[in-house]
Amino acid sequence: MTAEGPDALSCGEQELGASSRVGEDSHYRSIFENAVEGIYQTTVDGQYIRVNPALARMYGFDGPNHLIASFTDIAGQLYVDPNRRHDFATIMARDGVVTDFQAQVYRRDH
Numbered sequence: 808m809t810a811e812g813p814d815a816l817s818c819g820e821q822e823l824g825a826s827s828r829v830g831e832d833s834h835y836r837s838i839f840e841n842a843v844e845g846i847y848q849t850t851v852d853g854q855y856i857r858v859n860p861a862l863a864r865m866y867g868f869d870g871p872n873h874l875i876a877s878f879t880d881i882a883g884q885l886y887v888d889p890n891r892r893h894d895f896a897t898i899m900a901r902d903g904v905v906t907d908f909q910a911q912v913y914r915r916d917h
Contacts, residue, residue, distance in 0.1 A: 853881040853892060867916035877915070887911035 839846055845862030849855050855875045866885075868874040878884050882892035891910035898905045 849881060851896070853883075854879060855881065865914075866912065867914040874915075885912045887913065 839857075839859050842859055842861055845859065845865050847855060847858040847862050855878055858871045858874050860871060863869070863871045863874045866874055868877065882889040886892050888911065895905055895908055895910070898908065
């Protein structure tokens, strides 16, 4: 079965496109899971959505799920100086990216 027109895709081409996206998702997931740097995503109000295993290890947790479940207020529970979370968010909102930002955080096991 094929559709007609210059932008039409056959069913096989559509399946190939979907398969390619799944492969890309798997590739990026592998990069996230195997990175040596800590990578994370949070909500604006300070809760973790995703963290990779490297970040969990850096913070002294057994794994990402354990870390995520342990924090409901990143600024108040993680940062030694809670204002640094606000500083980070301000830079992100203004510039869309944060580089060379340093902050002290607590480790679970220390």
